[in-house]
Amino acid sequence: MLSALSFQQNIKQKIVFEKITRRSFRFNLLIAIGLLVVLGILFFSMLGIITRHNETLKVPDVRRKNVKEAIMLLEKAGFEADVRDSIYLDSIPPLSVWEQQPETGAEVKVGRTIYLTVNKVVPPMVAMPDLEGLTFRSAEMTLHSRRLNVGDTIYKPDFATNTVLQQLLNGKLIKAGKMIPEGSNITLVLSSGTGSIENPVPDLSGLTYLEAREILSASNLNLGTVLIDASVTDTANAFVTKQVPPRHNSIGDLNRVRAGETIDIWLAATRPVKDTATADSSK
Template identity: 70%
Template sequence: MFDFITKRSFLVNLLAAIAMFFLIAVIFFSLLPLITKHGEQQTVPDVKGLKLEEAISKLEAAGFEAEVRDSVYIDSIPPLAVWAQTPDKGAVVKVNRTIHLTVNKTVAPMVAMPDLEGLTFRSAEMMLKSMRLNVGDTIYKPDFATNTVLQQLLNGRTLKAGTMVPEGTSITLILSSGRGNTENPVPDFIGLTYAEAREILSASSLNIGSVIIDPSVSDTANAFVYKQYPTRKNEIGDFNMVRSGESVDLYLSATKPVKDSTAPAAPATEE
């Protein structure tokens, strides 16, 4: 059957093989533009913000393929919505090009709450942003360190550093407004319980300084203030003055002190 091949010279067979190779090459490169759809281009549609199923359908209808490449968590868009696409909208690319999508996660990842107390508001804001957390309400309270974070809250309660919270959570910050300009007499805390003294300090926009507790005290909240600094009055009987944001040191005892009742009576008026 193959006698006509085997009986021909090697040179003839070689030339035939070369001719066949070139023929196949010509056919292949002629069909290559058709296979690869060379020259067929399409503008990438905008699918940002769409649900994943809608985005895939829109891309396939335009002649593209879609593939989820990554996921993030953004609290301002719905779960499984497209956050980013590559190539971006408006890019002119080949038909059948794969468009890579970044979608929003369905559940917010948990992150450890940082310790913001003592930081400036700007530093605290940057740290929250780096942890994908948000600044919620800002409440100002008199204190000597102006515009620093005094406390961090979540739902009205103190939020300790290290507590796990969802990304996108809004954190309330208590900030220092600095000391006030108006001076007022130091309140008298002697004989009050520690809980009562704290309420008065808060109402007076004053801070609790050092709290020195006697060893006999077992219930701090109901312990009695027997000494304070600054005192209500100075050595000559004048009121000591404080400004909003300043601190008062309290000394606590289990026994209620006896207050001095020997203050001179007011002079009688002549009729």
């Protein structure tokens, strides 16, 4: 009795299975396509909500604000914020926002990332360039390329007009290649050209090297070539034995020079003996 009942149930299950399996492949394919179409319609109808399509906001101005405050303001306004780069400027406080992208007032979508450039706390070190001999414009461009600034400009008579004669940092000469903080102010000593008024050549004979250099500086003249005798062991205290141009010309008249011109000197270990007659005539 039980086995007959089980047999009948098996027959019914087989009939149901055969009905299902007899459904055409085309019918099943149509059902699958219908499901995909419904899912696609749902996805694209929700896409505008997900991406906030057509929702835009104006980017607020966060420049010169502290980076923490800037990020808080941007997030409160509906944006994301990311620090993209850093720079060093002595004109704004450390950790202040120097630049933002997109810029202030731009119309962008809600949730857009605003990239920030922030001022560094500690200035990086850069190598001091060699500016001597460059024109002022070239020196200025070279400094800016290293993120250094032009400080004071001092003019000194010299034949090479408007060229850099010396480079100073904090009032002291600074050599090319020395590492200095980015943003430093470099003082440039520039040539103003030679003067228009001619003055008598100073008499340097018998003076020490240091004394001669002071006399030339006071007369707005430059020290040219220095030729040192082999007997000299202390250059600073060596004596000037010859100069070009000399105090007098070949007929005994005073030679004259303009401010900014150079004088070459010869140094020796012993003081030269001056001709009394020549010394009297030079007064």
